[in-house]
Amino acid sequence: MPAVQRSAPLQPQDLALTIAGTHIREPGERVWSGGFVQLLKEFGFSTEASRAALARLVQRNLLEREMDGRRALYTLTEHAVELLTRGDDRIFSFGRPETTGDVWTILWHAIPEGRRAERTRFATGLRFLGFGSVQDATWFAAHDREAAVTELATSLNLIDHISLFVGRMSDQVPPGLLVREAWDLAAVDDRYTRFVDDYGHLRRAGERRALSPKDAFVTRTLMLHQFRGFPFVDPELPAAVGGRPQLRKRVVALFDVVYAGLADAANAHFHEVAQPAFSRAAPAA
Incomplete structure (x- = not known):
């Protein structure tokens, strides 16, 4: 079974953008609306909430809707690709290398x-x-x-x-007071510990292979959703001023191994559900 997502509550728009940004980033890649809705339902969202989220992303100029016969398809807009690229630069460089302060x-x-x-x-x-x-x-x-x-x-x-x-900063006056006022480092540690609890078993290749393609897709997406929240709360402080670089390093290494290790199965599930042969007849969605 996929790991349980336990950070900020999932929002269908955020999740839809995460899925699209992961799987249809290349120019010309499209996703079938009915399949997209089915993928969102795998995270517990209703059909109505899923369709409303996709419509809202179109209104925000993040998704573009087009028709292929009777089938509605979505692509990422140029604006969305720019935002996602900037976000990826931060997310996938987070914790690498360690800061010196x-x-x-x-x-x-x-x-x-x-x-x-x-x-x-x-x-x-x-x-x-x-x-x-x-x-x-x-x-x-x-x-x-x-x-x-x-x-x-x-x-x-x-x-x-x-x-x-x-x-x-001054060598004579350490920034401890500033750090305590600006960040809740204990809460960061708690989130890191939960992340390791949720996904630590997936370091083992056998545990990853035991997941079905659907569970691999859900787990990988939820893990990315949780990991992308860390840059908002962790200032990446060095140990000298109260940071926990070793715990951060452990979380980053775990993310790298599991995210890459689940890629093939997760991609296969996405393509099967959301990118069937577009030439095949299908009801309008």
Whole structure:
């Protein structure tokens, strides 16, 4: 049976985008809507919720719907591919290599009250980059994030509303107080421990082979969904300032082995359910 997902509650839109981003990233790749709905149902979503999620992704310019005869198909938009590519760059570099904490980035912003939507998106992007905040407008990261923050602020047209500093912390005054105020490291450890509990047995090739293609697909998707949440909560601190690099390293290594090890079976299930021969007759969906 697939591992149980126990982090943030699954949302059908997020899950649909994760599935599409994993399996139909190449130009011209398409997925049959009825098969896409069936895949979402394997995670416990109703037909109605699944169809509503796909429609919403079309409205958000993340999926494009087209017809092939009587069959409705979905492809990723260019906008979605750009977002997914940036996300993958962060997710699949997370924890590699280990940070030294020698360089920190400090950000202060004064985003106008009338731009709350952009401010929310900016805050989400900062957390994804490993920032924590001690006040609404003051953020810290234990890395050189100058280029990433500049790109994020520019994309949201906020570059004129931020100030950015890159440098080292004092050698005489350790950043312990700052770390405690900005991040809940105990909660991060708990999430890592649950991840190892859920997927640790799948380090063994025999355990992976014992999964059916369907269970391999569900497990691999849920694991990616959980792993992609770690950059939002773990600032990747070195041990010298309270981080747990060895636990992070264990989780990253586990993810790499299992994600790659389940790929063939998961891909086979996806293609069987969501990419049947498009020339074959099928009811409209």
